[in-house]
Amino acid sequence: MSPPTFRVPLSPQEGWLSDGRQVLRFRPTRWERDYQLLEITSGELLAGEPVPLLKNRREISRSEALKLWGEKRKAGWRLCRPQW
Template sequence: MTPAPIARPPLTPKEGWLRNGHQVLRFRPSRWDRNIQRLEVTSGEWLPGESIPLLKNRRELSRQEAIKLWSELREKGWQTSSPQW
């Protein structure tokens, strides 16, 4: 019997999406090298009758901050999503 794989963040930068009702977050690597690992987190909100979410906010977080935010939101019920824009 093999042990269950440990769920850990990917080592290579990838884009990720979370959605909770009308709210959407996009996590995208913005600066990624050996010493600096930063992600851009863009929030949006789906409005009735619109084809894409209205972009509300954009900020840059360290990799550790982004992982913490992702984990906290997943614990609160946010779901992973396909790209929204």
């Protein structure tokens, strides 16, 4: 079995990151050859609650999303399963 790879996908995919307190969902919303947008939804994990409290939603370009993903990974955020 080969180790997991963390290459950026070329086609649209949903991705989730968490730092144990907060959650970010990256979801492609518009994917054309020269115009790509992702919706970034943030949530806060609350003790005793099955689903995070949704805090913010915004749409950003693919390049901004890749930069944000990289910054969060460097800061210790980890991949997580879908939260909602």
